[in-house]
Amino acid sequence: MEENKNAENINNDAKSTANEFKEGWNESMGQNKENKKLIAGILAIVLGGFGIHKFILGYNKEGIILLVVTLVLGIITCGVAASAAWIIGLIEGIIYLTKTDEEFYQTYQVNKKPWF
Numbered sequence: 001m002e003e004n005k006n007a008e009n010i011n012n013d014a015k016s017t018a019n020e021f022k023e024g025w026n027e028s029m030g031q032n033k034e035n036k037k038l039i040a041g042i043l044a045i046v047l048g049g050f051g052i053h054k055f056i057l058g059y060n061k062e063g064i065i066l067l068v069v070t071l072v073l074g075i076i077t078c079g080v081a082a083s084a085a086w087i088i089g090l091i092e093g094i095i096y097l098t099k100t101d102e103e104f105y106q107t108y109q110v111n112k113k114p115w116f
Helices: 002-050 052-057 060-076 080-098 101-110
Strands: none
Touching (some): 002 052, 002 060, 002 080, 052 060
16 A cells, blocks of 8 residues: 555656656747747848858758858859848848747748748
8 A cells, every 4th residue: 555655656756747847848948949039030130141040040051052152153243142142131130030939930940931
């Protein structure tokens, strides 16, 4: 009888600990969404032509495209292509920062929308 109570107490403690861990995880993920939005938005405005914000969001192909356009095509076109890449970064940064946290998360992290 006493062993059943001890086993039941351990089971309840384990469930309680698991619930606390789950709540902490969910809270930290919510904070992570906001941080990724803020970091991506600021980097898009400041370093948009280099595509750093794309790498932060996990869009490696798009980040490489912006980087190549800025560095390679920017030299070939005397800066015209680089200017276009910087304008794209500026626009994306403004869009990122004006979206709500949930809209940003759903659009760019869940649905993986790579451009604008």
